[in-house]
Amino acid sequence: MEKLETIKDYKNRIDNALENQFLRSAMDKFAVAYRESRKNAFAGIDTDALIAEVAEIKRNAIKNNDKLFEEFKSVAQKNGVHIHLAATAKEANEIIAKIAKDTASQKIIKSKSMTAEEIHLNKWLENEGLEVTETDLGEWIVQLRHEGPSHMVMPAIHLSRFQVAELFSGVTGKEQDAEIERLVKVARKELREKFVKADMGITGANFVIADTGTIGLVSNEGNARLVTTLPKVHVVLAGIDKLVPTIKDALTIAKVLPRNATGQKLTSYVTWITGPSEYLGDNNQNLDSSAKYPSNFTKSDSKNAAISLNSESGSNKREMHIVLLDNGRLKIASDPDFAQILQCVRCGACANVCPVYRMVGGHTLGYIYIGAIGLITTYFFHGAENAKNLVQNCTNCGACKAVCAAGIDLPRLIKEVHTKIQDEHGHPLKSLMLGRVLKDRKMFHALLRIASVAQKPFITTQNTSDKDSSLKRVCAEESFYLRHLPLIFFKEHNFRTLPAITKVPFRDRWKSEKWQSENFGSSKINTKQDKKLNSKQIRIGIFSGCVQDFVYPEQLEAGIKVINKINLDNPDIDIKLEFPMGQSCCGLPALMMGEKDAAADVAVQNVNAFNEYELDYIVTLCASCASHLKHAVPKLVKSNKADEFAQKVIPFSQFINRMLIQQPDIIDKKIDKKIELKFNNKANINKKVTWHSPCHLCRGLGIKDDPKQLIKATGNTFIPAKEEETCCGFGGSFSANFPAISREILTRKLDDVENTGADLLVTECPGCVMQLRGGALNQNRKFKVVHLAELLADI
Amino acid sequence: MNPTNIISEFKEKASLVSAVIHEADTIEDAFSIALSLCKKNFIIASPQLDNSALPLLEKLCIENGITLLKDNLRKYTNGIDMGITFADFGIAETGTIVVNSDSEDKRLSTMISEIHVALLYKSNIKATAFDMADELSALTSRASSYTAFITGPSRTADIERVLAIGVHGPLALHVIIIAA
Numbered sequence: 001m002e003k004l005e006t007i008k009d010y011k012n013r014i015d016n017a018l019e020n021q022f023l024r025s026a027m028d029k030f031a032v033a034y035r036e037s038r039k040n041a042f043a044g045i046d047t048d049a050l051i052a053e054v055a056e057i058k059r060n061a062i063k064n065n066d067k068l069f070e071e072f073k074s075v076a077q078k079n080g081v082h083i084h085l086a087a088t089a090k091e092a093n094e095i096i097a098k099i100a101k102d103t104a105s106q107k108i109i110k111s112k113s114m115t116a117e118e119i120h121l122n123k124w125l126e127n128e129g130l131e132v133t134e135t136d137l138g139e140w141i142v143q144l145r146h147e148g149p150s151h152m153v154m155p156a157i158h159l160s161r162f163q164v165a166e167l168f169s170g171v172t173g174k175e176q177d178a179e180i181e182r183l184v185k186v187a188r189k190e191l192r193e194k195f196v197k198a199d200m201g202i203t204g205a206n207f208v209i210a211d212t213g214t215i216g217l218v219s220n221e222g223n224a225r226l227v228t229t230l231p232k233v234h235v236v237l238a239g240i241d242k243l244v245p246t247i248k249d250a251l252t253i254a255k256v257l258p259r260n261a262t263g264q265k266l267t268s269y270v271t272w273i274t275g276p277s278e279y280l281g282d283n284n285q286n287l288d289s290s291a292k293y294p295s296n297f298t299k300s301d302s303k304n305a306a307i308s309l310n311s312e313s314g315s316n317k318r319e320m321h322i323v324l325l326d327n328g329r330l331k332i333a334s335d336p337d338f339a340q341i342l343q344c345v346r347c348g349a350c351a352n353v354c355p356v357y358r359m360v361g362g363h364t365l366g367y368i369y370i371g372a373i374g375l376i377t378t379y380f381f382h383g384a385e386n387a388k389n390l391v392q393n394c395t396n397c398g399a400c401k402a403v404c405a406a407g408i409d410l411p412r413l414i415k416e417v418h419t420k421i422q423d424e425h426g427h428p429l430k431s432l433m434l435g436r437v438l439k440d441r442k443m444f445h446a447l448l449r450i451a452s453v454a455q456k457p458f459i460t461t462q463n464t465s466d467k468d469s470s471l472k473r474v475c476a477e478e479s480f481y482l483r484h485l486p487l488i489f490f491k492e493h494n495f496r497t498l499p500a501i502t503k504v505p506f507r508d509r510w511k512s513e514k515w516q517s518e519n520f521g522s523s524k525i526n527t528k529q530d531k532k533l534n535s536k537q538i539r540i541g542i543f544s545g546c547v548q549d550f551v552y553p554e555q556l557e558a559g560i561k562v563i564n565k566i567n568l569d570n571p572d573i574d575i576k577l578e579f580p581m582g583q584s585c586c587g588l589p590a591l592m593m594g595e596k597d598a599a600a601d602v603a604v605q606n607v608n609a610f611n612e613y614e615l616d617y618i619v620t621l622c623a624s625c626a627s628h629l630k631h632a633v634p635k636l637v638k639s640n641k642a643d644e645f646a647q648k649v650i651p652f653s654q655f656i657n658r659m660l661i662q663q664p665d666i667i668d669k670k671i672d673k674k675i676e677l678k679f680n681n682k683a684n685i686n687k688k689v690t691w692h693s694p695c696h697l698c699r700g701l702g703i704k705d706d707p708k709q710l711i712k713a714t715g716n717t718f719i720p721a722k723e724e725e726t727c728c729g730f731g732g733s734f735s736a737n738f739p740a741i742s743r744e745i746l747t748r749k750l751d752d753v754e755n756t757g758a759d760l761l762v763t764e765c766p767g768c769v770m771q772l773r774g775g776a777l778n779q780n781r782k783f784k785v786v787h788l789a790e791l792l793a794d795i
Numbered sequence: 796m797n798p799t800n801i802i803s804e805f806k807e808k809a810s811l812v813s814a815v816i817h818e819a820d821t822i823e824d825a826f827s828i829a830l831s832l833c834k835k836n837f838i839i840a841s842p843q844l845d846n847s848a849l850p851l852l853e854k855l856c857i858e859n860g861i862t863l864l865k866d867n868l869r870k871y872t873n874g875i876d877m878g879i880t881f882a883d884f885g886i887a888e889t890g891t892i893v894v895n896s897d898s899e900d901k902r903l904s905t906m907i908s909e910i911h912v913a914l915l916y917k918s919n920i921k922a923t924a925f926d927m928a929d930e931l932s933a934l935t936s937r938a939s940s941y942t943a944f945i946t947g948p949s950r951t952a953d954i955e956r957v958l959a960i961g962v963h964g965p966l967a968l969h970v971i972i973i974a975a
Contacts, residue, residue, distance in 0.1 A: 180959055251931075268812075268950050268964070
């Protein structure tokens with residue numbers, strides 16, 4: 001057995017991947033090109049509806065798996081197929097090795113199958129003394145290199161033409177040019193020989209169709225067709241999750257699979273095979289005679305004779321075996337939460353859009369299965385030991401979920417697996433402590449206060465303020481940074497300048513009367529003075545989140561200033577603000593570190609804290625908090641109170657935009673008069689402004705346009721950045737666990753921003769601000785990073 | 796979608812995936828087009844032709860000095876210059892042809908030929924795969940059925956994601972749409 005990899009080994013592999021310049025550039029080009037070709041492939045199609053349909057088909061198929069299996073088995077056996085059900089990987093390997101032995105097959109050809117990779121089939125067969133040749137070009141390349149695929153659909157995407165040329169030169173014993181067309185022809189020639197001489201062909205199956213006993217194979221190169229036609233024996237290996245009721249279901253999945261995988265409307269070949277097909281080759285003595293088949297299995301159905309172009313070709317059929325693999329799938333199917341991972345159609349799109357995959361490639365972001373789905377299935381198919389490092393390598397950006405062909409909630413399930421592994425194998429001290437501390441809000445806050453004093457020797461007042469900027473207030477606040485990091489951090493974390501913990505957290509400011517009067521002045525936001533008697537009251541609870549409470553209180557102050565100004569400008573409404581003191585961390589950091597218990601604990605605390613007030617809305621200026629409170633809290637707490645709480649949560653930009661621009665259906669309060677925010681400081685409207693969309697805002701909450709509409713409303717020039725919805729690489733504890741990847745994702749992001757020529761980068765999440773501002777400072781970038789509230793407050 | 800649109804969409808989508816489209820009035824015309832794509836000494840395979848079509852092709856092959864194989868294609872796995880087969884259906888949405896090839900020889904003629912020429916009756920072109928789901932279900936519910944959706948020639952992008960045509964299957968696909 002292989003030596004198990006430590007987290008340190010894993011990080012070394014990551015560093016190597018990050019230094020591989022060819023890989024980096026190949027991955028980067030692919031990430032950009034994929035997005036475009038996928039978009040084109042889905043043009044004119046209601047993608048969400050199609051994905052929902054696929055999810056529904058697969059969900060039901062998994063629910064009825066045993067029934068579908070029985071139906072398939074009975075039809076396929078009638079057709080003359082040998083059906084095997086393998087409980088484990090080992091069993092499947094043994095079955096296939098035995099088929100090879102019984103049929104005296106020595107030379108085996110394969111078309112691409114992730115399921116065969118899952119059970120390490122090649123290794124098993126080779127140990128049995130059999131010759132196994134992969135015939136998919138990419139698979140053949142990686143097989144010759146004795147490595148695994150680095151993508152589920154494009155196995156050799158990590159390699160250059162020069163590496164392939166060198167490899168093929170070795171195989172053919174002849175110098176090969178690094179010209180792709182010619183290299184493909186080399187494979188055609190070399191492998192044709194293998195096809196002809198093979199005794200047995202092994203394929204996977206994209207679909208196993210119950211009612212007709214048919215398998216469906218999706219491919220581009222044409223190798224799967226030769227594998228199923230030339231050898232006398234055909235063995236199919238497929239997970240039991242590939243069962244679907246009818247060919248119509250398969251066609252629906254086939255509509256999404258190639259579009260999502262490679263941006264093709266359809267692959268070159270989709271092959272439907274029902275039972276052993278005609279075989280006219282040398283029926284040598286070793287082959288099983290057809291005596292073991294039912295006597296009627298070759299007769300074609302006379303009812304369909306009109307369609308059939310087939311001749312009465314007699315009894316020359318190949319031997320066909322279908323091995324359906326469980327390997328833990330039935331157990332997963334019975335889990336109400338994890339059953340959905342069996343909806344996966346293996347398109348690989350979750351890797352295609354993953355910001356981490358883009359930096360490190362598939363060998364580093366997968367064990368066998370690659371990308372987001374691999375982070376989850378590795379635990380189930382290959383054990384916690386192989387999954388425990390891998391599962392942490394996720395920024396929780398949600399790009400995978402947004403692209404998944406089968407609607408799987410991948411980011412959440414990754415965290416569930418992380419928790420599961422820690423529950424079973426022990427929680428690391430760091431995450432255990434975080435969990436403990438978070439559960440006790442007072443202790444947590446006390447520690448933060450101590451830290452604000454303890455960090456003093458490390459603080460610098462790096463002057464970043466642009467003297468001419470009218471954003472002085474912002475810059476004055478931002479000028480405290482950790483000069484160098486305390487020793488618990490290492491050099492690798494210095495890729496961004498981290499902010500210091502504030503001396504006076506927001507919650508203390510809120511309590512101070514002086515602060516109240518400074519910020520609300522005579523308007524007294526918490527009273528009804530100066531308002532019309534019939535003004536509509538809007539009651540808002542502010543959820544601060546830890547980062548804004550203890551690091552960036554000025555962002556909350558700015559947000560409150562904006563709300564306050566709206567309140568002043570519009571006598572028809574009366575905004576009442578509350579800041580429940582019992583509120584704590586939203587719980588997302590705990591979940592990110594696999595501390596689900598602690599996350600549930602703080603969720604209850606927050607629901608209770610806000611439940612003490614009558615509120616119309618719970619506004620938060622942190623997109624990650626907003627998305628977590630809205631989607632995760634109801635799942636963690638499971639109560640009506642939590643559902644009501646979640647419903648009220650609204651991110652700052654959406655709240656303000658609804659009030660100002662979309663106009664108020666706001667809180668169903670039917671305010672007749674137009675609500676306005678009068679921007680009175682014109683000094684700031686000549687800026688070029690660009691936008692970074694926090695992952696948890698655009699994908700977590702589906703809010704894409706509100707912040708941009710607000711930016712445009714300020715009168716500044718809005719210049720969109722490339723890939724504004726791509727993750728900045730923060731991801732909470734992700735950036736602490738994998739600083740090298742975080743740094744590289746960040747640098748790409750900063751490049752895109754700088755290319756706009758913008759003066760200001762606006763975003764709406766304190767985590768993104770911390771990452772982006774810290775990186776911009778560290779890399780001496782030409783723009784400033786502010787929270788949307790700060791932009792609006794300053795105008 | 797009306798029939799004319801279906802045909803033009805089929806032509807457009809098939810061309811996008813590097814299939815070459817021709818049109819013919821009759822089977823005889825179609826064979827002439829196929830033969831016009833041949834070079835001297837070509838070997839053609841066309842198994843499973845019926846008694847009305849076969850003599851037409853045989854005549855053309857003799858006239859042009861071309862060898863016509865009807866069976867035993869397994870002996871020619873090093874390559875055949877051209878395979879001519881009928882397609883059962885066309886799918887306009889994706890430019891796909893559907894070829895039922897239960898016969899091994901027919902199957903091989905679509906796999907090991909350098910050029911695959913598919914003959915497709917206009918009336919068999921459907922808007923989407925779902926418009927032939929019942930027929931497809933009938934085709935595939937017979938034992939020993941082997942049916943292929945073919946969309947353009949064989950292709951790969953496995954090296955540096957650069958598209959290369961002609962890996963293990965045909966290097967070119969011609970579809971001749973027959974009016975009658």
